Amino acid sequence: MAIDRNLFAFLAVAETGNLTAAAEQLHLAQPSLTKRLKLLEDEYGARLFERHPRGMTLTPVGRVLMDHAKRIEQRYIQAREAIDAEKTNKLERLKIGAGPLFQRALLANAFDTLRQEFPETLLELRADVHEQNLPLLRHGHLDVVFGALITEIDEDDIEAIGLLKVHLGALAHLDHALHGKTSVTIRDLAACPWILYSNDKDTSSMVRGYFVRNGLTPPTFSIRTSSYEFGLDMVAKGNYIMPIPAELDQFLRPSGMRVLPLDEPIDRFISGAYVRSSTLAYPVVRRLLELIRQKANELQIQLTPKL
Known part of the structure; x- marks a missing residue:
């Protein structure tokens, strides 16, 4: 089974309940996504989803797979990142999701510094609130998500770091x-x-x-x-x-x-970063968090007398 393709496709559909939304999340054409689900159903010899006019829901077999798939996905991402960090200690692309506060007030200076200190790393920013970015972090499509630390995280490998x-x-x-x-x-x-x-x-x-x-x-x-x-x-x-x-x-x-x-x-409320524990092995990620914490502290000091 191609875990980084078929299982991720299953998880995306299970979490969104919609083929179109899952295809957009995975940057796939819908026929390709449907094919991946069919391969999984053939492998397990059972239907994983019930199709409805307004979306898709898990069958009993699908719910069993969902419980295990989440743990498999977490371990797979952890292993991939740990191996990459051990081999090169470098991250080719640092994929960041951030809400409006971090976009406007905290990230620009950090990006400038990272470009100077880690010129080999491409920095990518996805502008959206944490509710939209967290599923992408879980699936390995983002490395760090900045936003409100309101959503409870039950995954062992994702840390919530308060910053502001x-x-x-x-x-x-x-x-x-x-x-x-x-x-x-x-x-x-x-x-x-x-x-x-x-x-x-x-x-x-x-x-x-x-x-x-x-x-x-x-x-x-x-x-x-x-x-x-x-x-x-x-x-x-x-x-x-x-x-x-x-x-x-x-x-x-x-x-x-x-x-x-x-x-x-x-x-x-507290805002900060959601980050996978395995991603913290990369120096560029640790440096990013350090820079954001410094800027957040400066912003807090400037604002406190006005509140």
């Missing part, structure tokens, strides 16, 4: 009426039109929880967008509110936007 305390705030245009207040309350925000970055379900839950905790009806999001940049453009041009990490404030002020002076953050 994040305060979720509300972004508005500099001319927004609420910027005229020294302290903005939740009731001030209740009537505002909100924009939601739709890829980030955790932020949506935090905003709703913020209102519910204070005995108010959660706001109706006026705009949902899968483009973070489009959301920022709408805030810059209109009267909208967008939930973002307050740590991004200094990076957005030149574009005519500021985080509102809330009397309390919408929520607080």
